[in-house]
Amino acid sequence: MAVKEEEHTLPLLPLRGEIVFPHMVLHLDVGREKSIQALENSMVDDHLIFLASQKDAQVEEPSSDDIYSVGTIAKVRQMLKLPNGTIRVLVEGLKRARILSFIDTEEYYQVRVVELRDIERNDLNTEALVRSVLDHFEQYLRLSKKISPETYSVVADIEEPGRLADVITSHLPLKVADKQSILEIADIQLRLEKLLSIINNEKEVLELERKITSRVKKQMEKTQKEYYLREQMKAIQRELGEKEGRAGEVEELREQLAKLQAPPEVKEKVEKEIDRLEKIPTTSAEGGVIRTYIEWLLELPWQKQTEDDLSLEKAEKVLDEDHYGMEKAKERILEYLAVQKMVKRLKGPILCLVGPPGVGKTSLARSIARALNRKFVRISLGGVRDEAEIRGHRRTYVGAMPGRIIQGMKTAGTSNPVFLLDEIDKMSMDFRGDPASALLEVLDPNQNSTFSDHYIEIPFDLSKVMFITTANAVHNIPRPLLDRMEVLYISGYTELEKERIAKDYLLPKQLKEHGLTPENMQVHSDALLKLIRNYTREAGVRNLERTIGTLCRKAAKQIVAGKKKKVVISTRNLPKYMGPEKFRYGRAEETDQVGVATGLAWTEAGGDTLSIEVAILPGKGKLTLTGKLGDVMKESAQAAFSYIRSRAKELNIDPEFHEKNDIHIHVPEGAIPKDGPSAGITMATALVSALTGIPVSRHVAMTGEITLRGRVLPIGGLKEKSLSAHRAGITHVLFPKDNEKDLEEIPKSVRKDMTFTAVSHLDEVLQLALVRNPYESNSSDV
Known part of the structure; x- marks a missing residue:
């Protein structure tokens, strides 16, 4: 006899095109707001x-x-919010x-339901x-291809008749x-009777489908004929030795x-990929x-490499042919060749050529490749x-x-x-990652033998590569990256070096590129020097x-x-060809000046x-700094000012x-x-000169930082600064004692x-830079 069933008040989830049976576990995607x-x-x-389905x-x-x-009535086991806003629920x-x-049907459907208990009859x-x-x-x-045959073994193990009917229906x-x-x-x-009727009906439909398919297969349609003929054509082409299609x-x-010359793991990977390609349809x-x-x-050069030319004489000749000066860089390359000749196998060094633009860093790398008889590849x-x-x-x-490293290796064609x-x-770096950090593996001799590119996915050996990097300034290179490289500084050229380079390298090259010869164009040495001084200003x-x-x-x-018929360029006719002088030749002051110092x-x-x-100026002690100075220079001015105040009496x-x-x-x-x-020290010297009225020697230039006690601290770039002083006609340079090396x-x-x-110490600077010793003079203009 029927007993009173239990009632529930539950939220309703309407289903579209889906029915959930008892004992059934299912994933549903829910997107409607009410649901x-x-x-x-x-x-x-x-x-x-x-859970109830929509009609x-x-x-x-x-x-x-x-x-x-x-x-x-169902239990929610899991909920997962998807990126598109829908919810996947188990x-x-x-x-x-x-x-x-x-x-309620406003915010969501809420219903009062009553359970339906199964009516069981345990009879024959x-x-x-x-x-x-x-x-x-x-x-x-057996007839259907839509359901796995293993489903039967799962269903046959169900003992409850009601659950059996539900599972088969699902x-x-x-x-x-x-x-x-x-x-x-x-x-x-x-329920079982109804299910039996449905299965019999489905069986009849499948039988009919099979008969129709069998009938259609027997007909030779136009598309089937074309396919058959194409296959025949392929067979004929194979017999003739022609290749076609996949x-x-x-x-x-x-x-x-x-x-291919490659490690076994690479060949194995390629073989697998070719097998995959063979099975994939052409379309x-x-x-x-x-x-x-x-x-x-x-196409990657896994084990293909060129043989190094280890002749020191040839390498030295090539480097001297292509570049004037750069003794340290050339010496380092020759050292590398000598060691390579001794040990036969040396991990590629990581050289970093640092110097101003235009000094020949990139062309030096190309010359190194030529000297070693290696392929050259460059990426910016x-x-x-x-x-x-x-x-x-x-x-x-x-x-x-692939990344630029692997692309470069493919371009080079050798390892x-x-x-x-x-x-x-x-x-630089942004939200897409930090390329400088990615380069750490490339430029680490202990790691780059197994460099991993995300696209290639197979470790590639970069240990035989001679990496050369270039930079204008060391301080812009990340420290961990700089730690893996050997820095070679290539500084600017003197005027004499530029004149030699122009005469021996640049002028012959430009004459050739413009279809000229020394017979129909000549440039005097003094004209070249004027060109360097008054029409260019660079390191x-x-x-x-x-x-x-x-x-x-x-x-x-x-x-x-x-x-x-012949053009001769001299200092007299140079302005006719080049126009007015672009730069004032940086000469030293013509007279000794009060309150002006050259730094x-x-x-x-x-x-x-x-x-x-x-x-x-008359006033109340205000210190004004102009000339678009940075914080460091402003602090130097304050330090110089404070030092002079502390020593005013001694300086008269x-x-x-x-x-x-x-x-x-x-x-x-x-x-x-x-x-x-x-x-x-330059600011301090100019201040003392202005306050004492003693001129600064026009022949002196100086560089160095000052402390409140007058000590002179070391600086960087002494070579470049000295070259600029030489260019300006300065004859005496004062520099910190710690920079003597x-x-x-x-x-x-x-x-x-x-x-x-x-x-x-600043006392030494003042005695050398000023035309008179301020400690002995009593002539103060203030």
């Missing part, structure tokens, strides 16, 4: 929810009339239930129905209405693999992706901010490709090229080469026009002279000068930013023309 609200409400209480799946906002009255059906009434009729259903289901599985590809009809039957015998591709790739887009990947693996890292540029993209991305990483100090020779090119163009025009500064383009002017300066006067310190060329810790880097020709004095 999501119903789910969230069920999670607050006991995780129970009522019409197309209805977006169903009413109570659009929902079947019988459904399943539900387990518990019991059948019927809707008694809709309580039920047993017979169960066996019949299983038998017919097995026959159905596996059948039925319409929602048919499944709903099974769900609504509480009597198990009636088969031809695969055969060609296998031939390349047989010739599949994935085939193109796999083909590209195989080609990359086949300026502006690179994506880690994938170094390591490549994962193959899962559309348009994936031991000279690999130039240009402008390594100009890399290197790049602009000088361009300027010589301009001269050659103008000469070529005159010769072609028939105005002249020396380092820039990325080499060195430069820096005039510092001081004016004493009015101790109360700061209460009666304003002091203005100016560094000309205010549009150019200036900063750095090397102008301290750097004197060796200054060319002998410069040291011969100039006097270098090491100083450790």
Whole structure:
């Protein structure tokens, strides 16, 4: 007899095109706002929810009339929010239930339901129905290709007849209405009878489908004829030795693999990828992706390398032919060759050539490759901010490709090229990663034998590569990266060196490029010197080469026009070809000046002279600094000012000068930013000169930082600063005593023309820089 069933008030989740039976576990994707609200409400209480299907799946906002009255009480096991806003939920059906009434339909559907208990009859009729259903289901599985044959063994183990009917119904590809009809039957015998009827009907449909398919196969349609003829054509082409389609591709790739010089793991990987390609249909887009990947693996120089030319004489000759000077860099290359000759195998060094633009860093790397008889490859890292540029993209991305390192190795075609990483100090980083960190593995001799590119996925040996990097300034290179490299400084050229380079290298090169010869164009040495002094201002020779090119163009025009047969450039007619002088020749002051001192500064383009002017004005001790100075230079000025105040009496300066006067310190060329810790003693000298009225010697330039006790601290870039002083016609340079070791880097020709004095205290600077000793003079203008 029926007993009173239990009632529940539950949130309702309407299903579209889906029926959930008791004991069934299913994933559902929920996207409608009401449905999501119903789910969230069920999670607050006991995780129970009522699942009922819509009569019409197309209805977006169903009413109570659009929902079947019988459904399943289910438990929410899991909820997962997807990126597109929908919720994936795992539900387990518990019991059948019927809707008694809709309580709320505003925010979400809430219904009052009553459970439907299964009506069981444990008699022979039920047993017979169960066996019949299983038998017919097995026959159905033999005919159907939509359900796995293993399903039968799962279903046959179910002992409860009611659950058996539910599980079989859930596996059948039925319409929602048919499944709903099974769900609504509480009597198990009636449910089995209904299911048996449905299975028999489905079996008949499948039998009919098979007969139709068999009939269609017997007909020779036009498309089948074309396919048959194409296959015949392929067979004929194979007999003739011609290659066509995917088969031809695969055969060609296998031939390349047989010739490939690579480790066994690489060959094994390529073989697997070729097998995959062979099985993929010609029309599949994935085939193109796999083909590209195989080609990359086949074209990389895994074990192919050139033999080094270890002749020191030849290397020295090549380096001298291509470059003038650069003794340290050349010496390092010859050392590498000597060691290579001794041990036969040496890990490629990581050299970092640091110097101003135009001094020949990139061309030196090319000359090294020529001297070693190695392939040369260059990549520019300026502006690179994506880690994938170094390591490549994962193959899962559309348009994936290897990084620049692997691309460079493919371009080189050998595993031991000279690999130039240009402008390594100009890399940056953003949300796409830090390429400088990705380079750590590339430039570490202990790690780069197994360099991993995201696209290639197989470790590639970079240990035989000779990496050379270039940079304009060391301080812009990340410290961990700099730690892995050997730094070689290539500083700017002197005027004499530039003149020699222009005469021996640049002028012959430009004459050849412009179709000229020494017979129809000649440039005097003094004209070249004037060109260097008054038409270019740089540490290197790049602009000088361009300027010589301009001269050659103008000469070529005159010769072609028939105005002249031979063009001779001298200092007198140089302005006629080049126009007015672009730069004032940086000569020293013509007279000794009061309150003006010449300092020396380092820039990325080499060195430069820096005039510092001081004016004493009536006022109340205000210190004014102008000339677009950075914080470091402002602090140097303050330190110099404080030191002079503390020593005013000894310097024969009015101790109360700061209460009666304003002091203005100016560094000309205010549009150019200036900063750095090397102008301290220059500012102090200019201040003392202005306050004592003693002129500063026009022949003296100085560099060094000052402390409040008057000590002179060391600086950097002494060579570049000395070259700028030499260029400006300075004959005496004062520099910190701690920088005496750097004197060796200054060319002998410069040291011969100039006097270098090491100083450790400002007292020494003042005695050398001022025309009279301020400690003995009593002539104060303040």
